[in-house]
Amino acid sequence: MSLGTVGQAAGLFAVTNIDDILVLSLFFAQGAGHRGSGTRIVLGQYLGFAAILAVAVAAAFGATFLPQSALPWLGLLPLALGLKAAWQAWRHRADGEGGEGDGGKGGPSPWEVAAVTFANGGDNIGVYVPVLAAAGVGGMSVYAVVFLALVAVWCLAGAFFATRPVIAKALSRWGHVLLPLVLITLGLLILIDGGAFGR
Structure with a gap:
């Protein structure tokens, strides 16, 4: 296993997934205080x-x-998912719950997190394909191992930021607004930047 390849894989992962830390922090904040939510988010x-x-x-x-x-x-x-989260926040606010919490669901489901991760990584696929093709089978294995190890690091970073007192307080207060806003913006950016509506 070449250290150069490991470094290239780590750099490529970091550059293409930096925005995931914000989304993960919001997910961890949404699941705060709910047993098993961290495991579901990581899964x-x-x-x-x-x-x-x-x-x-x-x-x-x-x-x-x-x-x-x-x-x-x-x-x-x-x-x-952003529209769904916005609807839930508005409904809870209308019910007098102040928009906080998630109605006892215990944070996002693994499938919601997976859907957002996959959608947000659609552009990553275009970057990864030529790199993996050029790396060959051996290099491809190194990239896969490094990428999967760094997913754990990203999850730890998301959980870390979501539990810092200042950030946790802000996310606790505004997370019900930020999560739908970030997801809706992310969805629109993917659609528009990808040329879904024409260029």
Whole structure:
């Protein structure tokens, strides 16, 4: 295992996933105080990233499960989840719950986290494919191991930021507004930047 390849893999992961830390922090804040929510978030992040990696590896070998024209439409996933979160926050506020909490659901489900992770990583696939194809089977394995190890680091970073007193207080107060806002914005950016509505 070449240290150069490990460094390149770590750098590529960091550059293409920096925005995930914000989303993960919001998810961890949403699940704060609910037993098992951290496990569900980590599981969802791994499921979503494993799907990104699987599609990228398959495409590097010449198989295309997702045509390039379909990638922008992945933005509909976070957009729909953001609208759902906004509706829940508004409904809880209307019920006199102040918009905080999540109605006892215990934070996001693994499938919600996986859907957002996969949709947000649609553009990553385009970056990963040529790199993995050029790396060959051995290099591809190194990239996969490093990427999957760094998913754990990203989850720890998200949980860390969500539990810092100043950040935790802000997320506790405004998380019910920020989460839908971030998800809706993310969905729209994926749709618009990907050219879903034409260029």
